[in-house]
Amino acid sequence: MNPMVISTAKGLVIKIRNxxxxxxxxxxxxxxxxxxxxxxxxxxxxxxxxPEGFLVVEKDDDVIAFEVIVLTPEGEGRIFAIAVDSRYRGLGIGRSLLRVAFSILRKNKIGFVQLEVRVSNQIAERLYRSMGYIEVGFAPYYYKDGEGAILMKKVL
Ligand SMILES: CC(C)(COP(=O)(O)OP(=O)(O)OC[C@H]1O[C@@H](n2cnc3c(N)ncnc32)[C@H](O)[C@@H]1OP(=O)(O)O)[C@@H](O)C(=O)NCCC(=O)NCCS
Structure with a gap:
C-alpha cells in the first residue's frame, strides 16, 4: 500500500503506511x-x-497505532491484532484502520473477515458490531490469562 494521509471521522489527521x-x-x-x-x-x-497486511499509524513522526491482518487457510481475512496508543484512543483511528483493512481484503478478492475479542472488551466489541461484524461463536480460555473470546465475522 502507498502511504496515505487521512482525516478520521473525529478530525484527527494521520498517516497510514505499511x-x-x-x-x-x-x-x-x-x-x-x-x-x-x-x-x-x-x-x-x-x-x-x-507485508501488505501489517499497517502502522503515524502522527508527528511517531507510531501511535498498528493493525495486523492475516489470511486464514480457508481463504478468509482475520484481524490478528489492532491497538491504539492509549493517548490517542476514541479519536477514530481504530475505525479508520478497520476500513483500510476491509478495502485491502476486498482488493484481494476476500469475502469474509473474522476476529476474536475478549469477553470483557466491550469497547472493541461495540466498534466491531457498528462496522457490521456479527457474533458467530465463543472460544473458552482463548487468552493466556484464561479469558474467553467472542468470535466475530463480517461479510466484505
Ligand atoms: C479497540 C481500539 C483499537 C479502538 O480504537 P480507537 O481508535 O480508540 O476507536 P475509535 O476512536 O475509532 O472508536 C470507534 C468506536 O469504539 C467505541 N469507543 C471508542 N472509545 C470508547 C470509549 N472510551 N468508551 C466507549 N466506547 C468507545 C465507540 O463505539 C466508537 O464509536 P464512535 O466513533 O461512534 O464513537 C482501542 O480502544 C484499543 O487500542 N484498545 C486496546 C487494544 C484492544 O482492545 N484491541 C482490540 C483487541 S480485539
Missing amino acids: FEFPDIKRIMEIEEEASLDGNSALYMELYEEW
Whole structure:
C-alpha cells in the first residue's frame, strides 16, 4: 500500500503506511500497554508472510497505532491484532484502520473477515458490531490469562 494521509471521522489527521522493521519497538510498547498476547518474533513472522497486511499509524513522526491482518487457510481475512496508543484512543483511528483493512481484503478478492475479542472488551466489541461484524461463536480460555473470546465475522 502507498502511504496515505487521512482525516478520521473525529478530525484527527494521520498517516497510514505499511510496517517497517524499525517500527517494532513502538509496536511492542503499544501492544504491551493494550495487553495483547503477541510477541515481537511473531509479529516479524506475520510481516514476512504478508507485508501488505501489517499497517502502522503515524502522527508527528511517531507510531501511535498498528493493525495486523492475516489470511486464514480457508481463504478468509482475520484481524490478528489492532491497538491504539492509549493517548490517542476514541479519536477514530481504530475505525479508520478497520476500513483500510476491509478495502485491502476486498482488493484481494476476500469475502469474509473474522476476529476474536475478549469477553470483557466491550469497547472493541461495540466498534466491531457498528462496522457490521456479527457474533458467530465463543472460544473458552482463548487468552493466556484464561479469558474467553467472542468470535466475530463480517461479510466484505
Ligand atoms: C479497540 C481500539 C483499537 C479502538 O480504537 P480507537 O481508535 O480508540 O476507536 P475509535 O476512536 O475509532 O472508536 C470507534 C468506536 O469504539 C467505541 N469507543 C471508542 N472509545 C470508547 C470509549 N472510551 N468508551 C466507549 N466506547 C468507545 C465507540 O463505539 C466508537 O464509536 P464512535 O466513533 O461512534 O464513537 C482501542 O480502544 C484499543 O487500542 N484498545 C486496546 C487494544 C484492544 O482492545 N484491541 C482490540 C483487541 S480485539
